[in-house]
Amino acid sequence: MVTRTVDLRSDTVSKPTEAMRAAMANAEVDDDVLGHDPSALRLETEMAKIMGKEAALFVPSGTMSNLISVLVHCNIRGSEVILGNKSHIHIYENGGISTIGGVHPRTVKNNEDGTMDIDLIEAAIRDPRGEIVYPTTRLICLENSQGSCGGRCLSVEYTDRVGELAKKHGLKLHIDGARIFNASVALGVPVSRLVQDADSVSVCLSKGLGAPVGSVIVGSKSFVAKARILRKTLGGGMRQVGVLCAAALVAVQENVSKLEDDHKKAKMLAEGLNQIKGLRVNVAAVETKIIYIDVVEGAAEKLCKNLEQHGILIMQESPISIRVVLHHQISTSDVQYTLSCFQQALTGAVKEDNGI
Amino acid sequence: MVARTVDLRSDTVTKPTEAMRAAMANAEVDDDVLSHDPSALRLETEMAKVTGKEAALFVPSGTMGNLVSVLVHCNIRGSEVILGNNCHIHIFENGGISTIGGVHPRTVKNNDDGTMDIDLIEAAIRDPRGEIVFPTTRLICLENTQANCGGRCLSAEYTDKVGELAKKHGLKLHIDGARIFNASIALGVPVHRLLQAADSASVCLSKGLGAPVGSVIVGSKSFIAKARILRKTLGGGMRQVGILCAADLVALHENVLKLEDDHKKAKMLAEGLNQIKGLRLNVAAVETNIIFFDIVEGAKITAEKLCKNLEHHGILVMQESPVRIRVVLHHQISESDVQYALSCFKQALSGRVQEENGN
Numbered sequence: 001m002v003t004r005t006v007d008l009r010s011d012t013v014s015k016p017t018e019a020m021r022a023a024m025a026n027a028e029v030d031d032d033v034l035g036h037d038p039s040a041l042r043l044e045t046e047m048a049k050i051m052g053k054e055a056a057l058f059v060p061s062g063t064m065s066n067l068i069s070v071l072v073h074c075n076i077r078g079s080e081v082i083l084g085n086k087s088h089i090h091i092y093e094n095g096g097i098s099t100i101g102g103v104h105p106r107t108v109k110n111n112e113d114g115t116m117d118i119d120l121i122e123a124a125i126r127d128p129r130g131e132i133v134y135p136t137t138r139l140i141c142l143e144n145s146q147g148s149c150g151g152r153c154l155s156v157e158y159t160d161r162v163g164e165l166a167k168k169h170g171l172k173l174h175i176d177g178a179r180i181f182n183a184s185v186a187l188g189v190p191v192s193r194l195v196q197d198a199d200s201v202s203v204c205l206s207k208g209l210g211a212p213v214g215s216v217i218v219g220s221k222s223f224v225a226k227a228r229i230l231r232k233t234l235g236g237g238m239r240q241v242g243v244l245c246a247a248a249l250v251a252v253q254e255n256v257s258k259l260e261d262d263h264k265k266a267k268m269l270a271e272g273l274n275q276i277k278g279l280r281v282n283v284a285a286v287e288t289k290i291i292y293i294d295v296v297e298g299a300a301e302k303l304c305k306n307l308e309q310h311g312i313l314i315m316q317e318s319p320i321s322i323r324v325v326l327h328h329q330i331s332t333s334d335v336q337y338t339l340s341c342f343q344q345a346l347t348g349a350v351k352e353d354n355g356i
Numbered sequence: 357m358v359a360r361t362v363d364l365r366s367d368t369v370t371k372p373t374e375a376m377r378a379a380m381a382n383a384e385v386d387d388d389v390l391s392h393d394p395s396a397l398r399l400e401t402e403m404a405k406v407t408g409k410e411a412a413l414f415v416p417s418g419t420m421g422n423l424v425s426v427l428v429h430c431n432i433r434g435s436e437v438i439l440g441n442n443c444h445i446h447i448f449e450n451g452g453i454s455t456i457g458g459v460h461p462r463t464v465k466n467n468d469d470g471t472m473d474i475d476l477i478e479a480a481i482r483d484p485r486g487e488i489v490f491p492t493t494r495l496i497c498l499e500n501t502q503a504n505c506g507g508r509c510l511s512a513e514y515t516d517k518v519g520e521l522a523k524k525h526g527l528k529l530h531i532d533g534a535r536i537f538n539a540s541i542a543l544g545v546p547v548h549r550l551l552q553a554a555d556s557a558s559v560c561l562s563k564g565l566g567a568p569v570g571s572v573i574v575g576s577k578s579f580i581a582k583a584r585i586l587r588k589t590l591g592g593g594m595r596q597v598g599i600l601c602a603a604d605l606v607a608l609h610e611n612v613l614k615l616e617d618d619h620k621k622a623k624m625l626a627e628g629l630n631q632i633k634g635l636r637l638n639v640a641a642v643e644t645n646i647i648f649f650d651i652v653e654g655a656k657i658t659a660e661k662l663c664k665n666l667e668h669h670g671i672l673v674m675q676e677s678p679v680r681i682r683v684v685l686h687h688q689i690s691e692s693d694v695q696y697a698l699s700c701f702k703q704a705l706s707g708r709v710q711e712e713n714g715n
Contacts, residue, residue: 012595013387024599025381029568031369060416064591094589100456212385212596233450234590235420239368240568243380243599 005311006334011179011262011289011327014210019254020247027246031239033232039242043249047216050252051201052192055224057217058245059236062178063093065202065215066141067234071101072226073139073172073199079103080135082124084110086148088176089141100234104135112285114146115158118165125169140166143176144194145183150282151266151290151325153183156193163197173197178204178215182288185259199223208259208289210328211251213244258328262289265335266326272339278346289326292317306345312338361670362693364683367535367618367645370566371688375610376603383602387595389588395598399605403572406608407557408548411580413573414601416592418534419449421558421571422497423590427457428582429495429528429556435459436491438480440466442504444532445497456590460491468641470502471514474521481525496522499532500550501539506638507622507646507684509539512549519553529553534560534571538644541615555579564615564645566687567607569600614687618645621694622685628698634705645685648676657705665704671697 007013016024027039044056059065066089070081074097081097083090085107089097097103106124108116126134142162144154159175166173175198177183177191184191195201200219205211217227231237238244266289273293274281280294295303297320304316315323324338363369372380383395400412415421422445426437430453437453439446441463445453453459462480464472482490498518500510515531522529531554533539533547540547551557556575561567573583587593594600626642629635629649634657637649651659663675674682683697 009390010387013390015385016596016599021381025377029371031366034365034369059591060594061591063588063593067591094585096589096591100589206595212599213594229450232419233452233456235415235417235423235452235592236590237419238416238569239562240370240372243372243568243603247599 003311004337005313006330006338007313008324008326008330008338009313009315011207011325014327014329016212016247017210017250020211020250023246023250024243027242029240029242032241033237033239037240037242037245039245039249043245043252044216046249046252047203048218050191051195051203051218053201053218054221055219057224057227057231058241058248059215059217059231060213060238062088062176062202062204062215063096064231064234064236065217066093066176067096067101068227068230069174069200069202069217069219070097070103070139070141071230072223073174074101074103075226076136076138077102078135079138080106080126081139081141082106082108082121082137083141084108084116084143084146086110086146087141087143088147088178089143091148106137110146110149112149112152114143114149114152114154118161121162122165125171137169137171139172139174141174141176143178145179145186145288145290147179147290150285150292151179151182151288152285153186153287155187156189159194160197166197172199174199175201177201179207179288181256182208182259182263185256186263186288205248205251208262208327209251209255211244211248214248255328259289262326262328263287265289265330265332266291268332269324269326269335269338273342276342276346279342291324293322293324295320295322303345307341310341312341359670360696361672362689362697363672364685364689364697365672365674367563367684367686370686372568372603373566373606373610376567376606379602379606380599383598385596385598388597389593389595393596393598393601395601395605399601399608400572402605402608403559404574406547407551407559407574409551409557409574410577411575413580413583413587414597414604415571415573415587416569416594418444418532418558418560418571419452420587420590420592421560421573422449422532423452423457424583424586425530425556425558425573425575426453426459426495426497427586428579429530430457430459431582432492432494433458434491435494436462436482437495437497438462438464438477438493439497440464440472440499440502442466442502443497443499444503444534445499447504462493466502466505468505468508470499470505470508470510474517477518478521481527493525493527495528495530497530497532499534501535501644501646503535503646506641506648507535507538507644508641509542509643511543512545512552515550516553528555530555531557533557535563535644537612538564538615538619541612542619542644561604561607564618564686565607565611567600567604570604611687615645618685618687619643621689621691622647624691625683625685625694625697628694629701632702632705635701647683649681651679651681655705662704666700669700671700
């Protein structure tokens, strides 16, 4: 008997708003493969401007945006890319850069704050003198905000330093900016400044910004031209795609300002959860809207099931940890309700623990 | 000063209808990666039923439909697929099955009618005893209707014969059924019968059926389960995708019946074009909604010039070569559009032919 659902599994679950539905119904469209869909063009032009890059390309998913970016930068056989050992590309994209793209990954440890040590990145760059046995490093990938580390923000200064390192060694820099707008709002830095040194960036519209579908790749004109062909090759060339782009435009125009509220609610939820016996949250590490929660050993699965019965949907990460993600369709009252459900679920458990 | 546009470049150019726009605006949606989008599920269930297969999967494009299908059937390194030398997968999909999927193609000549000779297909199958130097044949692909051959229909009998050959050699059969509904209508044979011998098929909703975006892959449950993962890997895992699927459902329910009219208009246009001095085409070969025609030698106009001339009058066509042009009919081309197109063609060529006669 679930009276309400609070879906905290991801910020991808948001449903299209009325404004988006209206935009989709009225979208001006055309065949985006044979020509240019006008709504797609409008979105791509706007995104390029916002991100401070020459051009942009709409794609069906963040996975495709990263796959295309890595494959375009690493279009010569025998390439290697340096990326975080906890990065989304490495962990959650089916190893596509290798299985589909033939690119070799070289991971560097992600610190808790989402960064990788600069000297460790540099040490991972292959020495060309060893080329007879080495692949050739061509690309460094950063992720901002870093999802698996807890939605952590990479600062402008850090990103610039990695950019300098890349330039020094003749490498490209790609930023997986699925949640770059969250980083921008949390840091109080314009997105264009955050990605200034990047040769390419992938930006999700379907996560915190709430669009139903899609991501955008931004970069130079020549990069995006190659990306367009690879998008077609992978099967991402959609026809009257303006239907989706119209909704994405609404997302960009209306929902960036709501991200700050998501961060506030996340902080509120994190503080509340940390006070519940049986849970532990590093509240200081909650910079945007992702919260990782440690649960008393072995109890994570039970907790998830219990919460599901009260309509609270969350993501189990391991036997001892769970993840929640805030988004604009979670209200303050939903947050309170969630806290009370957690409290109830664990108070019961703690009572049992005390042998009552 | 273009008074009207008649876009005959492809059947992909159709704009969504009012019914589709309403369906998209009201679509019931959910995160199709974390769970199941209900509108996507509805479309996939219906498509599986219509095609007579166990399961279905929505994908952003026909290219991805074919790419996923080939790669799932040929998921072991060292695989080879037999397909027509003039097929869409081989000519118009960026060689993706190889550049992306590592699968080797072995082409067999497409006859004018879209078929490949059965004995030539059999001869192309690699002998396992030569495995030290051969890749391993795992898959045969057919295309129905065969686009480059002129939208030609493969009969159920022919398809069954290829299916038997595949079974005999332990191979899979995939049918690129981008325009399978056109074949079905033209032949008067249900889609599921046409696909009976196939292990998988890719079917476009965004072509003649007029949906804004998308194709559907159909096959066994286990095939589709693998296809879903590969779709995600390629980047085709969309979230609230039901928006698109809602439009596709409308396309499926409302536009299959209109295909017969497209075929009639194509025939009408073909007959009219064939009577224009300077053009030549095989009217009997126009079975569905695609027409290829050639500019006769001595007509003193190139295909390029003709296309440009037509464009001035709002007629958009696809140039295939210096002497060949393609037009494709769809439900948003009216009979009056066909007449207008014919008159523009006549005008463009009569001048040329007259010049030839020294006037």
